[in-house]
Amino acid sequence: MSRFLVILALLSMIAPAADLPVREVILYKSGVGYFARSGQLSPGESARLDFKATDMNDVLKSLTVADNSGAPIRGLRYDSSLPLEQKLADFPFAIADQEALSDFLDHLRGARVELASASDKLAGTIVSARMIPEPPSEDRMTISTQPEREQLTLLLDSGDLRTVDLGAISSLRFPDLKLQAQLKDYLATVAESRSKDKRSVYIDSSDAKAREVSASYMIPQPLWKSSYRLLFDPKGAATLEGWAIVDNTTGDDWTNVRLAVVSGRPVSFISHLYEPFYVQRTTADVENAYAQAPVVYEGGTEEKQTAEARANGMQFAFKKALPPPPPPPSSAPVFRTEVQIAPGMASTTAASATETRELGDLFEYRFAQPVTIHKNESAMLPFLQQKIAARKLLIYSESYGQNPMSAAELTNNTGKTLDGGPITVFDSDSYGGEALMNTVKNGDKRLISYAVDLGTRIGTADESGDEHIVEVHATRGTITTKNTQRETKTYTIHNVDPRPKTLVIEQPIRADYNVVSRKPDETTANAHRFEVRVAPGETMKFPVIEEHVYSETTEVTNFDADELAAYVSAKAISAKGREQLQQIVSQKVKIAAADESLTHTKAQMDEITQAENRLRQNIQTLNQVSGQRDQVQTWSQQLAAQEVQYAKLRDQSAALDKQKAALQSDLDDIIAKLEF
Secondary structure (H helix, E strand, O other): OHHHHHHHHHHOOOOOOEOOOEEEEEEOOOOEEEEEEEEEEOOOOEEEEEEEHHHHHHHHHHOEEEEOOOOOOOOEEEOOOOOHHHHHOOOOOOOOOOOOHHHHHHHOOOOEEEEEEOOOEEEEEEEEEEEEEOOOOOOOOOHHHOOEEEEEEEEEOOOOEEEEEHHHEEEEEOOOHHHHHHHHHHHHHHHHOOOOOEEEEEEEOOOOOOEEEEEEEEEEOOOOEEEEEEEEOOOOOEEEEEEEEEEEOOOOOEEEEEEEEEEOOOOOOOOOOOOOOOOOOOOOOOOOOOOOOOOOOOOOOOOHHHHHHHHHHHHHHHHHHOOOOOOOHHHOOEEOOOOOOOOOOOOOOOOOOEEEEEEOOEEEEEEOOOEEEOOOEEEEEEEEEEEEEEEEEEEEOHHHOOOOEEEEEEEOOOOOOEOOEEEEEEEOOEEEEEEEEOOEOOOOEEEEEEEEOOOEEEEEEEEEEEEEEEEEEEEOOEEEEEEEEEEEEEEEEEEOOOOOEEEEEEEEOOOOEEEOOOOOOEEOOOEEEEEEEEOOOOEEEEEEEEEEEEEEEEEHHHOOHHHHHHHHOOOOOOHHHHHHHHHHHHHHHHHHHHHHHHHHHHHHHHHHHHHHHHHHHHHHHHOOOOOOHHHHHHHHHHHHHHHHHHHHHHHHHHHHHHHHHHHHHHHHHHHHOOEO
C-alpha cells in the first residue's frame, strides 16, 4: 500500500478547481464558435478552463474575463507549451514512474515530516528511507520469494533516531509550506500532461470573499449546417422548414445553454500566440571597443505640432472605427411561427421558436429555449417554419441536354436571412427531389432545381448573319472600325404534358455579345434568363438574337484604293471621314496610274534591250562573213534607232519615278493628318 500512499498523500494537497459551466454558445460559418462561461469562485479558489492544445492560439487571442462584482481581474495563468520533461527539470526533486514511497522520501533527506499510524503520531527530520526484505518464515522456502517492506529513519525532536515501518502509516504530511507548494505544482504539472492534447487556463481569486466570474472566448468549431424542407400543398402554396445541425466536439456538456447560430462569414484567422518566440538580439560590446563612426542625421519632415495633431487624428479615427457593441439578445424581436400544414403532407411538429436579428452582414438565429447537447453528440434544431413565396417552373440550359429541370423560384419574404444548404422538396405529400441553395438575404430570390422534367423536350439551332460596319474612326494613319455580326440561337420547345408550363431559358453571357431581340427577363453574373409560357401539348420556337460587337484596327497604308473605297461608301462613316478617305483614294489612284505607266515604260525598255542584244549578236556574226556588208549596215541603222528610242524611254521612266515619289510624299502627308 505504501506505493500508493505517496500519490494519495500528495494529491490531497491539490485544491479542486472551481467549475465555470458553459452558459452560452454562438456558432459561426468561419470555423469558430463563441463560448461564455460563468460561475462562483470561493476565497482563494481558482477556476480552470481546459482546451485542446491546438485551440490555445485562438483562446489567447479572444479570451475575456469579467468579475461581476466589479473587482479588477489581476491576471490569468495557463499551461506553457514546453515538454513535460523540461517543465519538471526545474523542480528540486523527481518522482519516477512506479517509485516506492521509501525511494521518494529518501530523496527528501533533511525535510521535516509528520506521520500518523493507528497507535502513534511522530514528527521529525528524514534521515533515510529504504526497502528491506521481510524476515524468512516457514512457508517461504527461498529468500528470492520473500516480499520487501519499507522503512523510514527519522531524527526526532528529542534527538532520538526512530525507524518507522511505512506499511503501518495511515497519513504523512510535510509541514514545510514551500515544499508543499512545490509538490502541488509538481503533481499538477504531471496530471495536466496526461493528455498531450489538453491545456488549461487558470483564473485565480485574490479576494477574501466569494465572487461571480465570467469568461468568454472563441475557439475552432465545426461549421453549423443548414438543412431545409420545401413543402408544396396541392394548391401550390409553399412552406419552408429549416433545421440547424450542430456538433458538440468540445469535450464539455452543453447543459441548458443559450445557443445561437449565425449566417455569414466574419473574418477569422490563426495567430501564433501560444508558442514562445525568440528574437535575434543585437550584439553589444563594451564602450570604446571600436573607433567612433561618423553619424549622419536626416532632416525633419514636419514640425512637432503637426506630428502631434496627426497622432491625435489617428487616435480619433481609431476610436471612431470601433463598432458599437451589439444590443443584448433580450432586446431582439421574437418571431414565433405556427404553420398549418395540409393534411397528409410530410412536416415536422417540433417547435421552431427563434429570436433573430441582423448583425451587419451577419444574421443570427438564437433559439428561444435553452439547449442541451452532450459532449461528442450532435443535434438537429428547428430554426424556421414559415410560409414562403414560391412558384413552380422549369429551367433549361443547353448543357442539360434535351430535358429541362423541374424548379422553383423562391422569394425570401420571411424577414430573415436563409443560410445556404440542401433542400428536400415535397410536392403534395410526395418526394419531389433535392436542391442546393446559397445564402439568400431577406427580399432576395433564388431559383432551385430538384428534378428532370421528362415531359418537355428542347432542341437548339444556331445561325450566323452578315457582318456590318457600324463605326469608322481614324487617327494618324490608323483606321479603327466597330463591326457587328448577328447570331441567332433558336430553341424549339415541345410540351408533351396536358398542362401549361412556365419555362426559364438560361443562356450564358458571352463577352462582346448583346441581346438585340427580346430583352432578358433577368440577368445574372453569368447568364441571361428568358421566361416563356408553353401551352399544353404545344410545340413552339423561341429565337434569341445576339449581336457580336468587335473592333478591327488596320494601317491605311495596307489598303489599296478599292478596299478604301468600301469604307468611303460605308453608311457609318462621317462626312469628314468620307472626304479625307476620298482624298487618299484619289491619291492612291494617281500613284497606281503612275506605277502602271512606269511598269509599261520599263517593259518597253526591256524589249528594246533584248532586241539590241540580238542585233549586236547578228552584226558580230555577219562581220566574219564576206559579202554581207549591206545587211550589217541595215542592222547597224536599226540598232542606232533603237538606242534613240531607249534613251527616250529612260528619260520617261526617270520622270515617272519622280512623279510617283511626289505623289507618295503627298499621300504620306494626307495620311499623317488623317483624323475623324
